[in-house]
Amino acid sequence: MTVSGLAEQTSRPAALACPHGVHEGHCTTCPVRNVSVCAALASDELALLGSLSEDVTFADKSTLLMQGDPANAVYNLTEGMVRLYRLMPDGRRQIVGFLLPGDFVGLALSQRYAFSADAIGPVAACRFTRASFASLVDTKPHLLRRLHEAATHELTQAQDHMVLLGRRNAEEKVASFLISLRDRVVRLGRSAITLNLPMTRHDMADYLGLTLETVSRTISKLARDHVILVVPDGIRLLNPARLEQIGEG
Amino acid sequence: MTVSGLAEQTSRPAALACPHGVHEGHCTTCPVRNVSVCAALASDELALLGSLSEDVTFADKSTLLMQGDPANAVYNLTEGMVRLYRLMPDGRRQIVGFLLPGDFVGLALSQRYAFSADAIGPVAACRFTRASFASLVDTKPHLLRRLHEAATHELTQAQDHMVLLGRRNAEEKVASFLISLRDRVVRLGRSAITLNLPMTRHDMADYLGLTLETVSRTISKLARDHVILVVPDGIRLLNPARLEQIGEG
DNA sequence: AGGATGCGTTGACGTAGATCAAAGAACGGC
DNA sequence: GCCGTTCTTTGATCTACGTCAACGCATCCT
Numbered sequence: 001m002t003v004s005g006l007a008e009q010t011s012r013p014a015a016l017a018c019p020h021g022v023h024e025g026h027c028t029t030c031p032v033r034n035v036s037v038c039a040a041l042a043s044d045e046l047a048l049l050g051s052l053s054e055d056v057t058f059a060d061k062s063t064l065l066m067q068g069d070p071a072n073a074v075y076n077l078t079e080g081m082v083r084l085y086r087l088m089p090d091g092r093r094q095i096v097g098f099l100l101p102g103d104f105v106g107l108a109l110s111q112r113y114a115f116s117a118d119a120i121g122p123v124a125a126c127r128f129t130r131a132s133f134a135s136l137v138d139t140k141p142h143l144l145r146r147l148h149e150a151a152t153h154e155l156t157q158a159q160d161h162m163v164l165l166g167r168r169n170a171e172e173k174v175a176s177f178l179i180s181l182r183d184r185v186v187r188l189g190r191s192a193i194t195l196n197l198p199m200t201r202h203d204m205a206d207y208l209g210l211t212l213e214t215v216s217r218t219i220s221k222l223a224r225d226h227v228i229l230v231v232p233d234g235i236r237l238l239n240p241a242r243l244e245q246i247g248e249g
Numbered sequence: 250m251t252v253s254g255l256a257e258q259t260s261r262p263a264a265l266a267c268p269h270g271v272h273e274g275h276c277t278t279c280p281v282r283n284v285s286v287c288a289a290l291a292s293d294e295l296a297l298l299g300s301l302s303e304d305v306t307f308a309d310k311s312t313l314l315m316q317g318d319p320a321n322a323v324y325n326l327t328e329g330m331v332r333l334y335r336l337m338p339d340g341r342r343q344i345v346g347f348l349l350p351g352d353f354v355g356l357a358l359s360q361r362y363a364f365s366a367d368a369i370g371p372v373a374a375c376r377f378t379r380a381s382f383a384s385l386v387d388t389k390p391h392l393l394r395r396l397h398e399a400a401t402h403e404l405t406q407a408q409d410h411m412v413l414l415g416r417r418n419a420e421e422k423v424a425s426f427l428i429s430l431r432d433r434v435v436r437l438g439r440s441a442i443t444l445n446l447p448m449t450r451h452d453m454a455d456y457l458g459l460t461l462e463t464v465s466r467t468i469s470k471l472a473r474d475h476v477i478l479v480v481p482d483g484i485r486l487l488n489p490a491r492l493e494q495i496g497e498g
Numbered sequence: 499a500g501g502a503t504g505c506g507t508t509g510a511c512g513t514a515g516a517t518c519a520a521a522g523a524a525c526g527g528c
Numbered sequence: 529g530c531c532g533t534t535c536t537t538t539g540a541t542c543t544a545c546g547t548c549a550a551c552g553c554a555t556c557c558t
Contacts, residue, residue, distance in 0.1 A: 086408060086411075086412050088416060094411055094416045096408045108401040108404065109397070110398075110401055114405045141390040141393065144397060148393060149358075149359075151404060154404055155400060155403055156357070158404060158408065159335060159364060160335075162345050162407065162414060163337065166343045166458030167342070167343045167455075169514075170515065200535065200536090201537095210516090211516055212536085213537085216538085217515090217537080220537070418545090419545070450506065459545080459546090460545075460547080461505090462507085462545090462548095463544090463546075465507055466508080
């Protein structure tokens with residue numbers, strides 16, 4: 001599903017943007033050029049980082065890593081979307097974040113993963129072994145500094161999300177979810193008025209502390225009130241052949 | 250108020266305990282001996298850190314720092330309790346954490362504070378200027394590493410709290426709040442069966458995403474069910490003179 | 499002493515959102 | 529094509545928690 005019509009917001013500074021101006025916006029094709037670390041690295045380090053990584057892909061719904069597993073790898077997303085979540089023993093799930101291209105998974109450098117992660121649709125990523133990543137970090141203080149900044153930024157976002165979960169109603173939750181996702185997508189250099197939502201209502205609900213029915217009703221209401229415009233299938237809309245079929249139908 | 254009777258839990262590892270075994274448990278009298286950084290510091294660095302800090306106190310309800318203010322200082326709590334919170338424009342509040350002795354405030358090393366902090370009861374702390382703390386960190390990679398570990402640990406706790414806020418009911422929220430606070434106090438070397446709760450019902454509610462009435466009712470219910478034992482005033486209970494007065498009354 | 503203030507508890511009642519249920523759309527497999 | 533599965537939407541109903549209100553108890557101030 002795709003929604004559009006979100007009012008433009010004063011954009012927050014791109015916290016992880018490359019201060020060298022070497023890269024135009026985010027660089028998502030290769031992790032060594034990813035803005036969240038590139039700025040701290042010299043060219044020989046970039047080469048080293050590149051030699052340490054390998055490209056991997058994940059199918060829809062496949063698992064990148066599981067909560068409690070030994071943290072053997074660090075991933076950098078290059079294509080697609082990933083959900084991070086915690087499961088309670090009785091099956092209740094809390095999604096703690098969605099990852100977009102350019103984001104890292106498993107950066108904590110702790111012994112075990114604190115959450116599970118799986119692919120929403122096809123995903124491409126760069127994989128580092130934890131050992132090589134950790135040893136690289138050990139020898140490059142400025143890289144650690146970047147890492148710490150990234151962790152700090154995540155912490156701020158986590159606090160934002162606590163406010164959302166604890167003190168916002170359903171409509172506010174859905175609205176700020178759409179806006180913050182829109183802002184992140186914009187920072188990747190994508191469209192500001194149309195937003196693709198590859199995750200299910202269930203995913204959104206588990207992210208927002210709601211049920212899938214409430215999410216569905218709330219989105220319906222936002223569309224009814226003309227706050228957003230729902231485009232059930234953006235791909236088909238943009239495909240003339242299929243459009244004709246719709247016209248014929 | 251004080252509660253007791255919380256069942257013993259398998260204790261989590263003290264993530265920030267001093268691995269050198271130099272200190273018995275937490276050292277709360279002075280920040281330079283605080284376990285969360287001590288392990289990474291040599292004696293000359295400890296001395297330097299000590300010379301950079303100054304002891305300060307805060308009265309009940311006074312403000313240590315405010316969201317959005319320039320982050321000029323880092324504090325290390327030595328006595329008392331502090332609440333960290335975000336305010337929404339309409340006054341709704343989300344408490345994102347309570348600090349105990351040994352905890353740091355303002356460690357993010359970012360330009361501005363991401364939350365407000367104020368004292369719950371009298372508080373003692375050590376204060377570092379941000380500049381001196383940051384320059385010290387700049388020259389000591391291993392200290393930065395400790396800092397990053399601390400941030401990572403906080404992030405894990407933040408995710409725990411998201412699960413609580415998004416997917417637990419009122420009774421589960423209050424129960425896990427009491428248990429996790431108990432665990433933290435135990436790690437400070439204090440009593441495991443009695444827990445002091447200096448914050449108000451309102452504070453707990455704003456931490457747990459509830460109203461103060463629901464918190465009050467839930468605690469009453471836990472006491473009625475003999476899950477916890479509520480001691481309205483532990484100080485007075487332990488004071489023989491006052492006890493006699495109660496006996497006379 | 500007496501009034502104001504803050505905090506906690508409890509009751510009565512209202513409601514946002516959960517739960518239960520049904521149906522349709524899209525998709526993949528055979 | 530048909531069937532099973534997954535996802536979404538919508539309606540009806542229920543309930544956990546919020547809201548409103550009253551009251552008791554400390555503490556503090558004058």
